[in-house]
Amino acid sequence: MGPVLNVMGPLSPNNIPATVERISSYFSGQTVVNAIFSSYNESVASEFRENGIEPVFVGDAMGAGQAKFLLKLLVSRRSYDLIHVFGGIVHTPVPQLLSSMTGDPVVTRFNGYNNPSDKFFLVSAKLFENELLKRSDAMVFNSYYQMFDILREHGRTPGQKHHVIAPGIDKSAFAPAFKDEVDSLRESLGIPSDAFVIGTCQTPRPVKQPRKALDIVSKLNPLEGRDVHLVFVGDSDHLPKYKRYGDDIGVTENVHWVGRQPNSELSLWYSMFDVTFLTSSAESFGMCISESYLCETPCVAFMVGGMADQIQHGETGWLVRPDDTDRMTDRIADLLTNDHQRRTFGENGREYVLDRFTLSEVADQYRSLTNSLLTP
Known part of the structure; x- marks a missing residue:
């Protein structure tokens, strides 16, 4: 050619x-x-x-x-x-x-x-x-x-x-990080060692529905007597209004806005998440799902765009009817409190991405x- x-x-x-x-x-x-x-x-x-x-x-x-x-x-x-x-x-x-x-x-x-x-x-x-x-x-x-x-x-x-x-996706760019690196990152953010961590990697703007992510962390806390922390990777001009919303609903102490991170360091962030989730109302693909899976972190997302292509419902993660934050909260909670399922979903997700994407x-x-x- x-x-x-x-x-x-x-x-x-x-x-x-x-x-x-x-x-x-x-x-x-x-x-x-x-x-x-x-x-x-x-x-x-x-x-x-x-x-x-x-x-x-x-x-x-x-x-x-x-x-x-x-x-x-x-x-x-x-x-x-x-x-x-x-x-x-x-x-x-x-x-x-x-x-x-x-x-x-x-x-x-x-x-x-x-x-x-x-x-x-x-x-x-x-x-x-x-x-x-x-x-x-x-x-x-x-x-x-x-x-x-x-x-x-x-x-x-x-x-x-x-x-x-x-x-x-470049399979060489994403892999599970070492535990000591993950522990060090958690400590630098002031996240207690026994706390659950959920994370999302996105450019905060209306179509991504960051307010729903904040609502979910509010509903999750506390979970079986443990704190749940949300780590938000990404930046945009919309960020100040979402931070104000977090203040209004009282989740500021449990939310970490870490801004845009270099691609070379994303594996560490995904590896720190117990669950990656996405609250978008529309996505053409949603690459952060595949990135997360290569780091063996399971995912939960609204069933829009490429979510159904990447998440195998009940095998690698959970798909939720769009805008049903109560159901998404329940699905995330199920994964956080089930270590075996969380590991299995993460491992299955990595194999699925390596095979297709x-x-x-x-x-x-x-x-x-x-x-x-x-x-x-």
Whole structure:
């Protein structure tokens, strides 16, 4: 297979390493030109170059940058075997226009839910999203839930062009931490040695429903005479209002807001959690679940997005009807007070992720898909 043009939107700082690694794995051994619809970012550029991918920063996807980039591609007459749209950029017509002019096949990966707050941009994004669904030669979704949700919104049903392929996780980056390291981390946070620890790793914002996480730790305390502490890994501009809510319901002493943590240190945090849980109202995949499982920590989550793909109900964790915080509280309590089940779920979860969601497994699925498009 020849050169690949990958088209994508801007990257948040905590997603840079994982995104670069995924694109490198999807198209391993191939020449990739990476068009990024954002202003120049040295951190992003250097990360891609270190992985043998040349980044091209195009500018604002809704501005003149896309027109200039399209013209440059046409003038250069460089041919690509494949155009790959990597989520977050469904609001640009460049891939469709280029494909219509060159005949190159387009694969669109829908990485998340595109929900701009501004009504004009929301309508525009949905129009372009529909065009991608209409014109792409293949569409890749993170989870079955996401696929059905997006297709239903546009009045479509799953067909041969629609594929579910997980984002992929680097299995070497996550593993159970040593007990002495976990004990040291607990001590640094002032968590008593006999306390239960539940944790969540997310960017706190409305769709993640952090208030429900705080409500759950309030309902859990005390549990069989022991404190339950909540560790919140992640940061955002919304954080102050969630901290105030924690103050209002009286859980401040049992909640630890530790901010964004380096990817290289996440294994230690997951290993400290007795249970990882997610209260999101929507997720395209929810990578923190697979990350937690690789550290052998069981998970509980509302049954949205990729939760049903990752959590095997009653075998690796528990799925709960969306927004049923009482039931989620009960499920977490059951795991906290059952050491054998907690260990079994965690071990089963690690095996399940290793079998289905590693980067090597995902790369094989991508190769199979792209080869099918390029075979006459």
